[in-house]
Amino acid sequence: MEYAPGGTLADYIQKRCNSLLDEDTILHFFVQILLALYHVHNKLILHRDLKTQNILLDKHQMIVKIGCRDPCYISPELCEGKPYNQKSDIWALGCVLYELASLKRAFEAANLPALVLKIMSGTFAPISDRYSPELRQLILHMLNLDPSKRPQLNEIMALPVCIRPLLNLYTDIGNVKMRRIEKPLSSMHTGPQGRQGGRVPTNRSRDGSVGLGSGKVHSLLLSSVYTWGSGISAPLRLPMLNTEVLQVSLGRTQRMGVTKSGRLITWEAPSVGSGEAGLPGVVEQMQPQFISRFLEGQSGVTIKSVSCGDLFTTCMTGWWTLLIFITPKIVEALLGYELVQMSCGASHVVAVTNEREVFAWGRGDNGRLGLGTQDSHNCPRQVCLPVEFEAQRVICGVDCSMIISTQYGIVACGSNRFNKLGLDIITAGEEPNPSDQLEEVNSYTHVQSAPLDSEKIIHIDIGTAHSVAVTERGECFTFGSNQHGQMGCSSRRSSRVPYLVPGLQGITMAACGDAFTLAIGSGE
Template identity: 75%
Template sequence: MHVARSKDGEVREDKSGREGSVRVNKTTNTLWSANKLSFCQLLFSKNSLTIVHLCRRRSDGALVILKEIPVEQMTRDERLAAQNECQVLKLLNHPNIIEYYENFLEDKALMIAMEYAPGTDIFSLFFKMCKPDTQMPSGGTLADYIQKRCNSLLDEDTILHFFVQILLALYHVHNKLILHRDLKTQNILLDKHQMIVKIGDFGISKILVSKSKAYTVVGTPCYISPELCEGKPYNQKSDIWALGCVLYELASLKRAFEAANLPALVLKIMSGTFAPISDRYSAELRQLILNMLNLDPSKRPQLNEIMAHPICIRPLLNLYTDIGNVKMRRIEKPLSALQAGSHGRPGGRGTNTRTRGGLSGLSSTKMMHPLPLSSVYTWGSGISTPLRLPMLNTEVIQVSLGRTQKMGVTKSGRLITWEAPSVGSGEPALPGAVEQMQPQFISRFLEGQSGVTIKSVSCGDLFSTCLTDRGIIMTFGSGSNGCLGHGNFNDVTQPKIVEALLGYELDQVSCGASHVLAVTNEREVFSWGRGDNGRLGLGTQDCHHSPQQVSLPADFEAHRVLCGVDCSMVISTQHQILVCGNNRFNKLGLDKISDTEEPPSHCQVEEVLIFQPVQSAPLNVEKIVYIDIGTAHSVAVTEKGQCYTFGSNQLGQLGCSSRRTSRVPCQVPGLQGITMAACGDAFTLAIGAEGEVYTWGKGARGRLGRKEEDSGKPKAVQLDESHPFTVTSVACCHGNTLLAVKRNV
């Protein structure tokens, strides 16, 4: 049998060769002659002989492994079952799993073609036999790597770098309803740079049907779980036990369970007796190992729980920037470009992700030089003119406001927050000392985010969400109404991954007062939190403490999401708008309006529980590029730069010169070339093409950023900027405003 690669890349057999032999392609570049290598793999239940062939792929000369598994004593059904198992293994497609290319049954053997991993024990032997003077390839197994360390313990970052790769690979395997059943450091391979790990040897893996359990006792004795020792059925939790053994081995450079004979080993495993882990490692790492090696399978963490563990977040998020044969530097677009589409206006200003401060379809002009440091201003809550906030020598490109939070994202992807200094903070003054004025706000970077690149932040009333550049969402703050999405109502002080969405790549997230909407790169929308008024779009008014997928029309491609206090919006790639929740004063545009006539009372919509298209012109006919929802009114910006307001006008927040109550959207007179806008509780803000800032509506407690009371007409707000600037982000919430600018170059 001559094994080669066909034109379509599949491994095929050629019976022109001598039966029972495998020949390497005879070319001038051939490095190896036709050799067979045999080794015995000791299983817990029986011995198995596997023959390994090293072949060269004709298409590109790459080396391919062909494993030959004798099946002489198998029945026809068993052979078909074995072949079917390999077909399923082919479905595994993960960078940390040895790739399977092809398999076929050849009379007396099951042949499996797979990726060649240099440096493993079997091929180290091959090198010695065939090329005694050639330097051994680097790489090998994780067991080899650990053995070479002697007694020199690994640092925690290295341990976690290896561990999270194994974790991701096993998560992929379990998602395919496959048990590995022989996870050990000898089956984990390292690349030649000893940075990337790959799980291999699925020879005794078990494919589960639904939530079935496996009963056969297999695997390497030192890694088998207590339930296997007792002959009990098991499922994925036994692989997690083995994963705990691997993590222990990385931390201790020795196996968790070893003994002189099998009965003694079983006794150690059943009692959970192993040497303590060095206290040089963090308490979190040591506790994670203890949790994974819990004697009770039900108390071992699930893989997604391990992935969401605080100690794994940083190595998971940094993983793909640190590995490979060359240290990779990711070319990243400015976050403003990631958060918006094209506007098409030559003088158009930068963009802003809707975070209680608007949703934009605009894009910023590409800068050819490093951006200067920006300024962030705030007003409201008694601050009647724009106050420049301390910046920590950084550039803020996006801001968000909650009832109690002021937050921003820096150009480098860090989360910055501004807080009022605590009462009585600082050193007591000495007698006779001049009392210094205390700053109104202090700034700090959020702790615990080292190595995590934040893409955007969105604030609710008492909680916040942040989205990483890897599409992972983290939430923290008050857990009331389940708005954190962690499956409970508990408060969280530091950002924690929303585990239920780990399998998705999130594009954007928006917070209301106590609910959240998120959209994935596959156009799926999820909602959770408080459900009053149908704001979650799930057809009920129930609260949900974990993400729920929202049903949308089949032809609707969700692009952005937007949360108001008690309502929600989803905007499509075609600028169509769906809304749900409280439509009081027609603030969502659900009333069917085609001109300036008021709809009759029986045609007025007060609330909807599922997402429905807007019905009020111009929202349903114009191309809306920016939109925001306030407490009782909304504002929208068209592609032409026109500004429309709709909803309550009790305090002149619609900007239509009068306080006439109307459910008909009105164009704000005197405003042209508007690029973005935002709504507070009873006031409105708009940004002009040259960076002008206009406000109108309720003026109490500094809402309008100038020393005057209510104004039904837009008037300018003066910022303390001596150079031309661009507004990059704006957010309004309740009676406050937060605005970020960058100086033009």
Template identity: 70%
Template sequence: MEKYKKIRVVGRGAFGIVHLCLRKADQKLVIIKQIPVEQMTKDERLAAQNECQVLKLLSHPNIIEYYENFLEDKALMIVMEYAPGGTLAEYIQKRCNSLLDEDTILHFFVQILLALHHVHTKLILHRDLKTQNILLDKHQMIVKIGDFGISKILSSKSKAYTVVGTPCYISPELCEGKPYNQKSDIWALGCVLYELTSLKRAFEAANLPALVLKIMSGTFAPISDRYSPELRHLILSMLNLDPSKRPQLNEIMAHPICIPALLNLYSDIGSVKMRRVEKPLASVPAVSRVRPASRIPSARSRGGRVGHSPAKPGIPPPLSSVYTWGSGISTPLRLPMLNTEVVQVSAGRTQKAGVTKSGRLIMWEATPVGTGAPSLPGSIEHAQPQFISRFLEGQSGVTIKHVSCGDLFTACLTDRGIIMTFGSGSNGCLGHANFNDVTQPKIVEDLLGYEIVHVSCGASHAIAVSNEKEVFSWGRGDNGRLGLGSQESYNSPQQVIIPPEYEAQRVVCGIDSSMILTVANQLLACGSNRFNKLGFDRILSASEPSSEDQVEEAYTFTPIQSAPLNQEAILCADVGTSHSAVVTALGQCYTFGSNQHGQLGTSAHRNSRVPCLVSALQGVKVTMVACGDAYTVAVGAEGQVFTWGKGARGRLGRRDEGIGIPKIVQLEENHSYVVTSVACCHGNTLLAVKPSLEDISV
């Protein structure tokens, strides 16, 4: 408390004392909520912790701002914004019987509406919305909602069951003990709007049973006819006994009576952030097959960028394109996207996913073979799968910045540093403290309070890194792939201890192993070192390590030992089924592990544990690399895409059976492109490209 000076106690609640304080650094008044933790029950401690977590997620001009929290004198101190204008309940009480004019009511209401919309887009229910929790600025013009002590963070489709909240504002479904979702907050919002028009609560009674009967019957005093029919109808719709018939927040915001009030808000209150609307992609067929390689010049002859012919006059290039090959698709197939820009892709055993520039998660799904156009009579070409693309449901208001796919599950990272997972819950790889499957993205609640900056999924485990360089892992643990010092599996995130001299920056997960790229461009790894695919063997030169210098497994994150990898600055790495690849600061590509199918980039199918410099890429500055089950993909700084290794079932994106020497993959486009992201999983590859600056200028 040395940074603050207590002025007076302004409130006492169920959990503690509320102080008005002066922040010494800038002489600003703040509120400090003092919550004693020593005598608190487990539920009370969780509620206090929940308030901190919720406040960290929210940032809006109509929500009380959170500053910090700290422990002092066996109490949790939560520092937040001070609203000197008192509560909306006090404001209404001082009106006595003098009704507010409609413009004033709507001015207050739309601010509450914007704040609640922000809360719901963060997958949070307020669960105690009432006029006592709505605060005013000193001019009593700006409203701010607060008191998130009993809020609950939800997945978009989940429903809460606990009956909480102030009795006068609880919804009929809560009275019946039924599950509820955001529509209960809509009911409470309707109660607040009614109170603004009537200066009294919609539902009041002498005791709780009588109150419940009133709420269940939906009967309340009529609204004054001095107000417009539109306003009265809006209140009635929000207080509908059937939750499904209550309007959504976006429908209320679009209501004709609310639009003028929203537009008339002062600019210093805040504004609605406009986002480009991206149309859902229901059944767009896959387009653009590649031409035979002989008809397309090499990447070097085109300046090194993907593409081959100049842009057609008057036809702009697409914002981006995503190609796939493998699993029987022998040459690159452009996936359907309409006019959206994909900036990052990831592939799993069954999933193909991408993140758009606007923060949407896009998924591609293969339709059953035979549902596309009929092939020509006498055709001997194998039927190729068609793909449809769709934006993931339940993502409204959530901005995704990164996606990673495991075998049967997917993890998304939001711009607020929150991880959401969905898919198969086997092995506990979703991190939800159970083994249940989840169809829509659900927040990994154990990581709330940490700002996650990167996440990676292996076949059945996941690892994440926070902005404070903390590492967390969960899922299947055999071979030591979780880095927790054992082979135990965990269905919720566990903090990983790494050597103190290293700071984690990014993570890479494979089938049975994991890697960490550090801030200093060093590489740590754990898990199976079969064929020395993690570089654990103690190799000082190009000679093979002795048996005692070979390492088969590591249960904790350990620095790689094989020269020259232990001496190079490493910028990019990926680990496949039986081999790995890295890119150094000089743009060189090294591979290590099994070379049974030439996946190390040399035609000699050698049996060596020594890392291999891919000499065929000398002269090419490599920027990205990805490893599949027995093949490798590398991307050059000028956009060239090289593949090598096992060629069966189209793994290499070419009509050949594979070689150990890197060769360029040719894509068909009418514009020149640069590569933005590449991903491999098992025998599948995804490649995202966007127009080059030269092509855009043309």
């Protein structure tokens, strides 16, 4: 057991001497209790004794823990001896929130029969109108006499009144011990209310995967970042704003990185026509300079990784949440899930959780979302994966997606033109029959092209018309179009059979551009 030198929440409320708490402080305590109760329910356990006397505080009275029956918090169904479920804990949670807002219990009486009558009537004094209508409405919903009309915990977590305190909790707590809570982020916009599913995980995973190219991240500590191509003939060093960059990602229209301190940095070309006019006869500079800046409006959010699509960017925060840019927006449907890795295609996103669940959303052409149709979806949808397939890493192409499992197998969906996903049925290195060629699939399907179907693949990347895979033995296979020699062949080989690139050993990572391939070795 941990020590709780800050006493109980009941003690804290009693010491207030009728001096009401501000709403930020109330929500700061409430969301921690909410997450703790969600964890208990996720273990299929009912608490049945949630009360302010069982809520313990640390010495700074900033972090709360719930301990393990006081009749003042029992629900109406318990009073009647009816069957009860998790909604009884929701009632008690409502009593706790009421007490935080009013500094007194919702239901009190001199004896137990009188207390039961009060609870069964469902009447209690209203809380002060200094608090927001959303907070007061939440209390009313949780203290509904009908258990079926009380909200689920995941529904409470998705309410706008709780989203910002949850974000503040996971970006502030543990960092600044003596500060109770940050003000809500004024520039953070939330989407529609409501979501489906969700869980509060019990552990935190760390994903060490790396990738290069459009929509990929590069997870090495970088003191310098360079860019070239698209008119830049030689590597151009980008300005760093006196910071170190942990990850970079490249989209069609943007270059972005994550700094060591968790801020998002972007490098932008100056506007056309900006600056002073050139003198007659002066040769214009061939390599455009870039302006670096930190993204505004996310100073209170710690960014862990960034991935760029064509005209959008997704960021994973320190609290397992996706933020969608250009205008920041929290993906509410994924609140409560621990996201360990994500990837962006040109116009779709795929993310994987620590429970090996996969979610996809965005444009659905070619079946790139893996949801069994070609429909597009604005909100994340959970993907159905083959039996016993445990997702470890997701990779998005322009019009397709692939997933590597914990056992290093591969499934793919979307456009398979030129067999760039390895979905053709190929054995013994022979060209597939026309009947064994797949042009596209709408659901995740196991790779069927030998030897990819039997090799342990540790890394994979997808280009516009070809892909590259790295095996556990450090071998590099390319498959798909070879129109520009991107397969690594000396001749313009046109084949749907995966190609083992000769002369490469100890390969640890590879990446695909539009018409080229890059491989990184161990240096041996």
